[in-house]
Every structure is written in structure tokens, then in C-alpha cells.
Amino acid sequence: xxxxxxxxxxxxxxxxxxxxxxxxxxxxxIPVLCYAKKLMPYGACRFCLVQVEQMKGRxxxxxxxxxxxxMVVTTISDEIKKVxxxxxxxxxxxxxxxCPVCDKGGECDLQDLAYELESTSNRFEGEKFDLPxxxxxxxxxxxxxxxxxxxxxxxxCDEVVGYGSYSFINxxxxxxxxxxxxxxxxxxxxxQCVSMCPVGAILPxxxxxxxxxxxxxxxxxxxxxxxxxxxxxxxxxNNKVETIRFNDKIGVNDGNLCVRGRxxxxxxxxxxxxxxxxxxxxxxxxxxxWDEALQVVADGLANAQKGQGAGILSxxxxxxxxxxxxxxxxxxxxxxxxxxxxxxxxxxxxEGLKETIGISASTxxxxxxxxxxxxxxxxxxxxxxxxxxxxxxxxxxxxNEAKLLVLADKRGKLSKLPGAKTLLTxxxxxxxxxxxxxRVLLDEGLAQTEGVDGIADLQAALANFSxxxxxxxxxxxxxxxxxxxxxxxxxxxxxxxxAYGLPYQGLNKELATAAANLALLAGIPGxxxxxxxxxxxxxxxxxxxxxxxxxxxxxxxxxxxxxAAAAGQLDALYVVGEDPLSSYPDRDRIAKAxxxxxxxxxxxxxxxxxxxxxxxxxxxxxxxxxxxxxxxxERRIQRVRRGISSPGQARAxxxxxxxxxxxxxxxxxxxGPAAIFxxxxxxxxxxATCSFNEIGPQGVVWGGESLxxxxxxxxxxxxGSEVEGDFRLVTGSALYxxxxxxxxxxxxxxxxxEPYVELSxxxxxxxxxxxxxxxxxxxxxxxxxxxxxxxxxxxxxxxxAPYHFAEAQVNRLYKGEAVIAVKVSK
Amino acid sequence: MFKAFAKGLSITFKHMLPGHSTTVQYPxxxxxxxxxxxxxxxxxxxxxxxxxxxxxxxxxVCPAKCITVEAAENDKGEKYPKVYTIDLLRCIFCGYCVxxxxxxxIEMTGAYELANYEREDFQFTKQRLxx
Numbered sequence: 011x012x013x014x015x016x017x018x019x020x021x022x023x024x025x026x027x028x029x030x031x032x033x034x035x036x037x038x039x040i041p042v043l044c045y046a047k048k049l050m051p052y053g054a055c056r057f058c059l060v061q062v063e064q065m066k067g068r069x070x071x072x073x074x075x076x077x078x079x080x081m082v083v084t085t086i087s088d089e090i091k092k093v094x095x096x097x098x099x100x101x102x103x104x105x106x107x108x109c110p111v112c113d114k115g116g117e118c119d120l121q122d123l124a125y126e127l128e129s130t131s132n133r134f135e136g137e138k139f140d141l142p143x144x145x146x147x148x149x150x151x152x153x154x155x156x157x158x159x160x161x162x163x164x165x166x167c168d169e170v171v172g173y174g175s176y177s178f179i180n181x182x183x184x185x186x187x188x189x190x191x192x193x194x195x196x197x198x199x200x201x202q203c204v205s206m207c208p209v210g211a212i213l214p215x216x217x218x219x220x221x222x223x224x225x226x227x228x229x230x231x232x233x234x235x236x237x238x239x240x241x242x243x244x245x246x247x248n249n250k251v252e253t254i255r256f257n258d259k260i261g262v263n264d265g266n267l268c269v270r271g272r273x274x275x276x277x278x279x280x281x282x283x284x285x286x287x288x289x290x291x292x293x294x295x296x297x298x299x300w301d302e303a304l305q306v307v308a309d310g311l312a313n314a315q316k317g318q319g320a321g322i323l324s325x326x327x328x329x330x331x332x333x334x335x336x337x338x339x340x341x342x343x344x345x346x347x348x349x350x351x352x353x354x355x356x357x358x359x360x361e362g363l364k365e366t367i368g369i370s371a372s373t374x375x376x377x378x379x380x381x382x383x384x385x386x387x388x389x390x391x392x393x394x395x396x397x398x399x400x401x402x403x404x405x406x407x408x409x410n411e412a413k414l415l416v417l418a419d420k421r422g423k424l425s426k427l428p429g430a431k432t433l434l435t436x437x438x439x440x441x442x443x444x445x446x447x448x449r450v451l452l453d454e455g456l457a458q459t460e461g462v463d464g465i466a467d468l469q470a471a472l473a474n475f476s477x478x479x480x481x482x483x484x485x486x487x488x489x490x491x492x493x494x495x496x497x498x499x500x501x502x503x504x505x506x507x508x509a510y511g512l513p514y515q516g517l518n519k520e521l522a523t524a525a526a527n528l529a530l531l532a533g534i535p536g537x538x539x540x541x542x543x544x545x546x547x548x549x550x551x552x553x554x555x556x557x558x559x560x561x562x563x564x565x566x567x568x569x570x571x572x573x574a575a576a577a578g579q580l581d582a583l584y585v586v587g588e589d590p591l592s593s594y595p596d597r598d599r600i601a602k603a604x605x606x607x608x609x610x611x612x613x614x615x616x617x618x619x620x621x622x623x624x625x626x627x628x629x630x631x632x633x634x635x636x637x638x639x640x641x642x643x644e645r646r647i648q649r650v651r652r653g654i655s656s657p658g659q660a661r662a663x664x665x666x667x668x669x670x671x672x673x674x675x676x677x678x679x680x681x682g683p684a685a686i687f688x689x690x691x692x693x694x695x696x697x698a699t700c701s702f703n704e705i706g707p708q709g710v711v712w713g714g715e716s717l718x719x720x721x722x723x724x725x726x727x728x729x730g731s732e733v734e735g736d737f738r739l740v741t742g743s744a745l746y747x748x749x750x751x752x753x754x755x756x757x758x759x760x761x762x763x764e765p766y767v768e769l770s771x772x773x774x775x776x777x778x779x780x781x782x783x784x785x786x787x788x789x790x791x792x793x794x795x796x797x798x799x800x801x802x803x804x805x806x807x808x809x810x811a812p813y814h815f816a817e818a819q820v821n822r823l824y825k826g827e828a829v830i831a832v833k834v835s836k
Numbered sequence: 837m838f839k840a841f842a843k844g845l846s847i848t849f850k851h852m853l854p855g856h857s858t859t860v861q862y863p864x865x866x867x868x869x870x871x872x873x874x875x876x877x878x879x880x881x882x883x884x885x886x887x888x889x890x891x892x893x894x895x896x897v898c899p900a901k902c903i904t905v906e907a908a909e910n911d912k913g914e915k916y917p918k919v920y921t922i923d924l925l926r927c928i929f930c931g932y933c934v935x936x937x938x939x940x941x942i943e944m945t946g947a948y949e950l951a952n953y954e955r956e957d958f959q960f961t962k963q964r965l966x967x
Binding site (some may be wrong): 110111115133143217220221222224225412 | 860879890891892893896907908913914915938939
């Protein structure tokens with residue numbers, strides 16, 4: 011710790027702090043433009059100049075100067091004010107006076123500073139910039155006439171996102187921020203630069219001219235897309251979510267968001283939202299009143315229960331409170347057939363992790379990843395499913411020189427990060443590599459075997475997984491494999507990351523088990539600073555597992571329900587917040603089941619393909635319209651807050667379920683989410699650590715920062731099997747989308763509007779296809795026509811198709827396996 | 837004392853003489869208000885559009901909250917007020933909107949005959965304000 015004096019106040023701060031940070035500590039604000047909390051000090055704007063007694067003769071930039079013992083700092087004096095005013099004059103020489111039409115007006119740092127410094131005139135004259143605006147992309151508008159060259163956009167894109175879109179070009183007065191060859195922005199559109207720009211040089215296009223910042227009501231909530239659980243601040247005007255506001259004061263994401271979080275909000279305002287319950291009468295879905303619809307549902311479900319039974323299938327985007335009510339409703343109805351998210355994709359957590367480390371959750375928290383020395387990402391798609399965790403990985407590499415190992419069948423964003431080592435395996439053989447790494451640890455005596463059960467069995471099972479054998483099968487060299495294993499074991503802190511979700515159903519349990527084995531041998535679970543992370547694809551995937559939205563007793567799971575329904579052995583299906591027809595593997599089987607089931611109820615935001623088949627459709631509400639909690643993939647329980655009212659007569663899922671339970675004669679009733687949360691605490695002890703109103707801006711992590719494993723047992727898993735054929739298709743998530751709901755949002759659709767199949771340049775050349783050509787992809791007895799996208803990231807013979815687009819019907823090809831052998835022709 | 841009375845009353849009687857009355861026979865005769873009078877608002881046109889750039893400063897400063905602005909983008913990519921309405925029933929003619937306007941797009945005219953029969957008639961839309 012270092013002691014210094016700032017404006018007569020005594021301050022004690024850590025020795026790594028800068029003068030600016032020290033001043034902030036005692037509530038003295040020094041004006042800055044180029045400084046940002048999450049970026050490295052830069053010193054571009056020269057507004058933060060201060061006087062330091064020990065460094066007389068010149069002014070010192072506060073944001074880049076570290077504190078030292080006994081420093082005496084003056085942050086404001088006539089001289090400083092004069093210098094700052096001159097800096098302002100320099101900036102305003104070329105700056106266009108656009109404030110009336112600039113959307114930043116009202117929250118512009120330059121505007122505020124000019125006001126504070128009372129800059130009313132300028133001693134210097136110069137030409138105003140007249141550069142064309144960059145409008146080549148649909149989401150981010152860049153107007154370089156307003157730029158003050160603070161470099162925040164270039165730095166955040168490099169330091170946090172790891173994309174590197176921007177750089178300074180030219181010199182002197184001509185200096186500007188530009189993209190490669192000054193061709194205009196074309197990137198992953200996370201919009202971090204938008205949130206960082208202190209002036210109106212980079213603005214969100216969907217929000218252009220929509221409102222002034224002071225008109226917006228700000229509501230802090232949690233993003234409804236992936237399991238990362240980023241906090242969002244909704245900017246609400248006239249009962250409509252108009253934009254997402256930058257807020258780095260709350261939540262786990264430090265103000266970072268991805269394209270979905272920042273631009274994917276518009277589905278909540280969509281015209282096609284369901285506003286009234288629909289009832290099927292004479293084969294047509296017609297609007298009905300709530301009371302009538304609920305009565306039909308209640309009667310239908312009760313009748314089914316008297317017959318062969320009813321099943322309930324939920325999505326993982328309901329709040330914890332709603333999931334709890336759903337479970338109570340299932341009890342009221344008397345059915346044990348309850349499941350969520352297709353029933354298979356989460357088994358890595360509920361079975362894989364449960365059998366090995368005895369818990370069904372990630373063991374660490376996301377901020378710990380930034381401190382990790384070695385990070386192993388299983389399946390490169392981790393960045394595509396959870397982009398903001400990917401940004402944390404990038405920061406770990408850039409700030410703390412972490413080593414990144416990517417184990418995947420294709421390259422992705424993570425593979426491009428500095429120093430990343432990609433173990434590029436043939437599809438479906440990631441398991442073999444994990445097994446081989448475990449074997450290396452055991453053979454070389456690097457493994458922590460103390461207190462771990464099943465070592466002998468594992469050793470026996472790994473007989474065929476020597477690095478040389480695995481290298482031959484997978485195409486990853488034995489040296490690389492060994493080096494990776496040694497790195498992981500030798501690291502002080504390490505993190506293993508893996509995403510799960512509907513498109514990653516195949517080998518999910520096996521991969522999670524193998525990852526847990528490796529983690530146990532490397533001593534990761536329960537170690538402070540290290541963690542094994544299994545991250546769900548949906549906002550509340552972890553909550554659904556915690557609350558046990560799983561088959562009860564002898565009840566059927568999702569797959570069993572569909573099998574039973576297709577065989578005519580299930581009398582009713584109640585689907586809440588899911589669109590199985592569009593997103594579940596094996597569409598044809600699902601379609602048959604939905605066709606056969608006598609009574610189908612769908613509760614959703616849109617008239618999805620599944621809802622079109624339903625007998626009753628109930629309009630539900632989006633995350634922006636309800637109160638409750640989500641549990642993210644690191645076990646953080648965070649508050650979801652209502653920002654707008656629901657369109658038409660749409661009701662929250664919890665309210666619908668309570669009303670339905672009432673029709674079935676239950677007294678299920680709660681005064682609100684706080685009361686339900688208290689009830690959850692009684693049923694799930696981990697949630698009893700706090701009350702609903704005690705959940706602060708940073709949320710509450712159940713189980714603590716490092717969750718201790720309940721058991722330490724390695725379980726042998728067999729290797730993957732190679733799929734024959736010239737081409738192998740893998741499905742997954744595309745960066746711009748999440749689930750199927752993002753296809754209703756304007757932002758993601760503006761960037762990626764169509765389904766596609768991605769292939770390597772080599773394959774494209776051999777097949778003589780170019781970008782945008784139609785390709786016939788045949789496999790599993792199904793042939794699909796998809797647009798080709800030629801890229802660099804796939805190895806030869808591997809195809810990739812995202813699963814988000816219902817109309818593409820990729821899930822007819824994909825029946826839940828890890829890899830699909832396909833034939834490709836033009 | 838009589839002298840003082842006469843002096844005072846002479847002023848009074850002077851007003852009774854023709855041509856000395858301050859009363860104006862409204863509505864047949866109308867006074868021209870001062871240039872600084874704050875009457876009905878007017879949106880100032882420029883060559884092909886209104887001068888207003890929809891910066892939202894007037895609805896923000898308006899103490900009576902009588903101005904509604906909705907901004908939009910025109911074909912040239914400029915910001916313009918798609919909607920600009922003043923609810924004259926709420927307006928208190930304080931002139932803060934004129935003061936706040938950064939582009940001198942709104943001014944107050946001498947029009948003071950603002951009575952009307954229907955409530956809707958007091959909604960001055962952009963078209964009416966541009967006249």
C-alpha cells in the first residue's frame with residue numbers, strides 16, 4: 011500500500027493504482043476521455059493532467075501515472091484549468107457541432123466536459139472534418155467527424171473482444187480510426203466499441219434518432235439468451251424496449267455484451283407476438299378468451315391424466331420462480347413426465363458431473379477464468395455459444411498471459427487468440443483426446459490421485475489411449491497432446507470450459523465425464539481460482555437443473571415422451587417456452603409425435619411451428635416483461651426485472667400456470683416472485699442462502715466462488731468412433747444467434763438472416779461451389795438444400811450447419827448424434 | 837385647492853375628447869402587438885423542409901409538457917421531426933422552447949386570437965405550425 015495526498019486528502023491505495031484511481035477512491039473526479047475502467051491506461055486525451063509536488067515543472071497525466079509514496083497531488087488549479095481548456099479548444103477545432111442531431115447528446119463526455127470547462131469560444135481556427143459516415147453494416151454507425159481519437163474503440167476491440175477491427179491510420183490532423191483498408195466495419199458486431207465511445211462517433215444504428223438518453227427509463231435485468239447471464243440495462247421509452255444501455259457497474263459481465271445481448275432485444279417488440287390465447291375450433295386456430303382457453307387446457311390435461319397420462323416439456327428460459335411453479339403444477343396434475351431442453355443435452359451436467367464430482371454445476375465463477383494460467387476449451391464453439399465468457403478468456407490471455415488450449419473439430423474465434431494452441435481433431439473424437447490427456451497425467455505421475463476413487467479402473471480403461479494411438483486416430487500429434495496435458499497439470503490455476511445445448515447433444519455426457527476425469531486428475535474442482543465450467547445454452551439452463559425440471563420418479567423424459575406420443579401412448583403434451591419442431595434433433599420423429607398426440611398445448615411468445623400444431627396456444631411473456639431470477643452457468647442467481655408491459659393479453663408463464671392449477675382445484679397461489687423464491691429455498695437448500703430482495707447488483711452465487719465437489723471419482727468413458735464417409739456434418743450454434751428466438755430479432759437477423767452450411771476452401775474447390783451456391787446435403791435418409799458458406803475455419807471433409815433456422819430443417823438431418831455422415835453435391 | 841381639482845379633472849376630461857381614447861373597437865380594430873410578444877408558435881421552414889432537427893430540447897425544457905416530438909430519418913439521412921405537435925391548451929406561452937432551440941427553428945408570432953370550438957383544434961401539428 012502507498013500513502014499519498016490528493017487535494018489535501020490523505021489516500022492509501024495499492025501500489026499498482028494510478029493517480030486517477032487513487033483520486034476516485036476519495037471522491038475526487040478528474041476529467042478523462044480516453045480512460046476506461048476495463049482498458050489498459052493509454053494517455054491519449056490529456057484531460058487528466060494534474061500537478062505533482064515532486065514532479066514540478068510540468069503537468070502529469072493522472073490516468074497513466076502510478077502512485078508513489080508521499081506524492082502530493084493537486085487536481086485543480088488555475089493553471090490546470092487553463093491547460094484543460096486549451097486541450098478542449100484543440101479538440102473542438104475540427105469537431106463538428108452536431109450536438110442537436112447527435113444521438114450521444116446528453117450523455118456525451120465531450121459535451122459534459124466542454125460545459126464543465128465553460129468552453130464557449132475557440133482561439134484556433136481550422137476546417138471541420140467532412141468524412142463520410144460508415145454505414146456499410148446494419149448495426150453500428152461510425153461518424154469519424156465526431157471522433158476525438160481516444161482510441162477506446164480500438165483498445166476494447168483488441169483487449170477485450172480480441173477481434174481487432176480498428177486502428178489509427180494517417181498522421182497529424184489527418185489521423186483517424188479506420189478498419190482494414192478503410193473499407194467499413196465488418197466484424198462480429200458485439201458493439202463493445204459503441205459502449206466505449208465517449209462521443210457520438212460510434213452509435214447503434216437500430217437506435218438511431220429514436221430517443222434522447224434522458225428520456226429513457228433504465229431497467230436492470232438479465233439477458234434472456236445464453237447461460238452467461240450478462241446483466242442488461244434496458245432503455246425503455248413509452249413501454250417499448252428501444253435500446254440496451256451501457257452499464258458496467260452491475261453484474262458479472264463488466265458491461266461487455268455480444269451481438270445478441272446488445273442488438274437482439276427487438277423480438278420483445280415484435281409484431282408477431284401472440285396477444286390472445288388461441289383455440290383450435292373446426293381445425294382452425296381462433297382467438298379465445300383466457301377463461302375459456304384455460305378451462306379447455308385444464309380439462310384436456312385432467313382427462314389425459316385419467317387416460318394414458320400427460321407430459322410437460324419446458325424450455326430453459328423461464329425464471330426460477332416459473333420453473334418452480336411449473337414443477338408444482340406437474341404435482342397438481344399428478345404427472346411425473348416432466349423435462350426440459352430436449353432431455354438429453356444437459357446430461358453432461360446431471361449425469362456426467364454428478365457421477366464424477368457429485369454436483370450438477372460448474373465449480374468456479376467467470377471472474378476466476380481471467381486469473382487462470384491455463385484454459386482448456388472443449389469444442390471451439392464455446393465462443394459462439396457464450397461470447398462474453400470468450401471475452402474473459404481473451405482478457406486472461408492478454409492481461410495475465412494465460413495459455414489457451416482449444417480442443418475442437420474446427421477452428422473458431424478462440425483458436426485465433428494469441429498463443430492459442432488448437433488440438434484439431436477429427437469430428438467426434440474429442441473424447442479420445444481427453445482420455446489420452448488423462449492417461450498422460452497418470453503415466454507421467456502428474457495426476458493428483460489422492461482421494462480420487464476409480465483410478466485403477468480408469469487406468470485399465472485407458473489402455474488403448476496412449477498418445478501415439480490417439481494421435482493416429484485423431485490427427486492430433488502425440489507431442490501436442492502430451493504438452494497440453496503437462497501444461498494443464500502444471501498450471502497454478504486452470505479452467506476447463508465446455509458448452510452444452512440442443513445442437514451439442516451427441517456424446518455430451520461422455521465428454522463431460524471425460525472432462526471431469528481430466529479436471530479431477532489435474533486437481534481442478536474445488537481449488538480456489540480453478541474451475542470446471544459446463545455452460546448451458548439458455549439463460550436459465552442451470553436454474554432448470556437446480557430446480558429439478560427432470561423426469562420425476564418413474565416418469566418419462568423428453569425423448570421417452572416423444573416416443574410414447576408417436577406410439578399413441580401419451581394423451582397430452584404441454585410445451586412451455588420451447589419449439590421442439592424447430593430446435594430438437596430428429597424433426598420427423600417430433601413431427602410424428604406432435605401429430606399423434608391427442609391434446610397439445612403450447613405456451614410461447616410466437617406462433618412457432620410447434621404452436622401451429624397445437625390445440626391450444628397460450629401467449630406468454632418475454633424476459634423483459636417479468637420479474638424473477640435466472641441462474642447463470644456459474645451458479646449466479648440474478649434478478650430479472652420487468653421493463654415493459656406485455657402485449658395484448660399475454661401473461662407471464664408463472665401466472666398462467668397458477669391459474670391452470672386453480673382450474674384443477676389446487677390452492678397454488680403466491681403473492682409474487684419473492685414468495686416463490688422463499689419456497690424454492692425450502693425445496694432447494696442451495697437457494698436458501700438469501701432472500702429475493704437480498705439479491706444485489708452482482709447477484710448471489712450459490713455454493714460460493716469455488717464449489718467443493720461432493721465426490722471425487724473418475725469414471726472411464728469409451729472413446730468416440732470415427733464416422734465413415736467423405737463428408738461429416740456437425741451442427742452447432744452460430745455466433746449471431748441463440749436458440750430459435752433470436753431469428754425473430756432484427757439485430758441478429760440483419761447480420762445473419764439465412765441458414766447455411768459451412769465448408770472448407772479445399773472442399774469448395776473440389777466441389778466447384780462458391781459462396782452462396784445451393785448445396786445438396788444428404789444423410790440419415792434426408793436431403794436438404796442449403797446455401798454454401800466457404801470459410802477457413804473448417805478442416806477438409808467437415809461441414810458445419812447452425813441449427814437456429816426452423817425453415818432450414820437442419821434437425822431433420824441431425825438426429826442427436828455428434829457427427830453425421832453426409833453426401834454433398836451441387 | 838380648487839386649482840388642484842381643476843388640474844386633475846382636466847386630465848380626466850382630456851381623455852373624453854375625440855381621439856384621446858385608449859379603447860380599441862376590437863374585433864373591428866386590432867392592435868399590433870410588440871415584436872417581443874409571445875403568441876402562437878411557428879416552426880421556421882428552410883428551403884425544402886423545416887429547420888427543426890428534432891433535438892428534443894424544447895419538449896425537455898417545456899414546463900407545461902405540451903410539446904410532442906418524434907424524430908426520424910429522412911431520405912437524405914438527416915434527422916427531422918416526423919411528429920411535432922404543440923398542445924396549446926397546455927401551453928403557458930413562456931417561450932422557453934424558443935430560448936432552448938439550438939437552430940432557431942421555433943419562434944413565437946404575434947397571433948393571439950387562439951379561441952376555438954373543439955379540443956382537437958388546439959393540437960397544433962407540424963403542418964399547422966409551419967404555416
